[in-house]
Amino acid sequence: MAKDEDKKSKKRKRDVVVHQEETNNTDVASPKRGRSAMNQNEAQNELDTSKPSAVFQPKNGRPWTLSIALPGSFITNVSTYDQKASLACRIARACAVFCVDEIVVFDDDPHTIPQQTQQKVNSNNKGHKGSWSSVNKQTSKTKAEVLAEVSDIDEPWHNPDQFLFHVLSYLETPPHLRRYLFQHHPNLKGAGSFTSLDMPHHMRADEWCVYREGVTLENDSHSHGQQREQGEPEKKKKKSKKGEKEKEDVFTMVECGLSAPVRIPIELPPYVRVTVKFASQAPPPGFPNLSPDQVANLEVEATSPSDPREEGGYYWGYTVRRAATFSDIYTESPFENGYDISIGTSERGVPLKSLIPGLASSKGGKQLLPLSFNHAVMVFGGVAxxxxxxxxxxxxAANGITKETAGEAFDYWVNLAPGQGSRTIRTEEAVWIGLAGIREYVGNM
Known part of the structure; x- marks a missing residue:
């Protein structure tokens, strides 16, 4: 019996060995190996979410622009600096996400000087005696003149329009330019925690684009107070024709976020923001590992800030301007013929969706938004x-427009959230809702 069991055991062992040999010879994958191969294929095809994939892809040149206007007064709805900065960052993020080209910060109450602001200004003025009321009766200063006397450290609380303008401008500026264009200021004390916008013109040194944003430098330095580094091109003298004195080549060094400054063939004052355009769409050989001389010798020129949008089709950030009154939104428009579409937002307006071509019909006599436009502006209100x-x-007011007829100040008077559950919609929320609501419309331009 023992011998028979040994024979069976040996036979089983031989069967196992033979099975392995046959598997190797015929290259038939075992279940374990099959699962491993499948896992490798799945890993190769797996969606990589570790890095952003929604990179802006330019299409054709874009002549039209989208602007928003809002009052800085909504900043006063919160009390601390961090809260105020957070609101400004939320506005900037919305504008970056939905490709807004211009932000207008307007004063929604240009004739009223807040009592606490006047008191603060008076307390900061040396030699002042007496109560706020007595001084206010004696002064004939306008609100703009009073706000001009607000100290830098008090701006978030007493000059909200300027605070919002300042923070929005800082956030739009590419990070590599900020130290040249912005001085230390109380408005920017929390800049290290500001939200990143990461717009197309906020490029890294190893990213190539035919356009870049830069800042002009002093020709004998790369940055504030630094001596010219070894390898930086010097201003060269160019020989002229007979009888003429030697002339210096006219150029300006521009810091535009590459490994070294570039050189443009015009003379500009230092520390001025400038848009540059390279001669080649493709990166130069060896990029981004170029020497300072190679970078300086790249063929590049200064161009209009609107060229990346109009010629290249890029979203190139937003500009920021202040308007002293509501009317100045229109009268001081940077566009030659102003805005051909103005949209006001109010809970007393018609639903925005009912005006968008393709999403609504013209039943009920509602005039739909036009199929094309040049410059559109969407205006948001403050706390009130x-x-x-x-x-x-x-x-x-001189034209007879009142609260009841406020919609007549716009081409379209829209309700962004019909049937809203909350009693109020905050300005920063309205901006997100409004831009998201109009996105499909402007995206079809």
Whole structure:
């Protein structure tokens, strides 16, 4: 019996060995190896979410622009610096996500000087004696003149328009330019925690684009107070024709986020922001590992800030301007013929969706948004809405526009969130809702 069991055991062992040999010879994968191969294939095809994939892809040149206007007064709705900075960052993020080209910060109550602001200015003025009321009766200063006396450290609380303008401008500026263009200021004390916008023109040194944003430098330095480094091209003298004195080549060094400054063939004052355009769409050989001389000798020129949008189709950030009154949104427009579409936002307007071509019909006599436009502006109100701002505007009041007829100040008067569950919609929320609502419309331009 023992011998028979040994024979069976040996036979089983031989069967196992033979099975392995046959598997190797015929290259038939074992279940374990099959699972391993499948896992490798799945790993290769697996969606990589470790890095952002929604990189902006330029299409054709874009002549039209989208602007928004909002009052800085909504900043006063919160009390601490961090909260105020957070609101500004939320506005900047919305504008970056939805490709807004211009932000207008307007004063929605240009004739009223807040009592606490006047008191703060008076307390900061040396030699002042007496109560706020007595001084306010004696002064004939306008609100703009009073706000001009607000100290830098008090701006977030007493000059919200300037605070919002300052922070929005800083956030739009590419990070590699900020130390040249912005001085230390109380408005920017929390800059290290500001939200990143990461827009197309916020490029890294190893990214190539035919356009870049730069800042002009002093030709004998790369940055503030630094001596010219070894390898930086010097200003060369160019020999002229007979009888003429030697002339220096005219150029300006520009820091544009590459490994070294580039050189443009015009002379500009230092520390001025400039848009540059390279001669080649493709990166030069060896990029990004170029020497300072190689970078300086790249063929590049200064161009209009609107060229990346109009010629290249890029979203190239937003500009920021201030408007002293509501009317100045229109009268001081940077565009030659102003805005051909103006959209006001109010809970008393019609649903935005009902005006968008393709999403709504023209039933009920509603005029749909046009199929194309040149420059559109969407205006948002502050804590009290747009109606008080419009009623308090002297120009509009002279034309008989009141709170009840505030919608007449716009081409379209829209409700961004019909049937809203909350009693109020905050300005920073309205901006996100409004830009998201109009995105499909402007995306089809």
């Amino acid at each position: 809405g747009l109606e008080p701002a419009i009623a308090g505007d002297a120009t509009l």
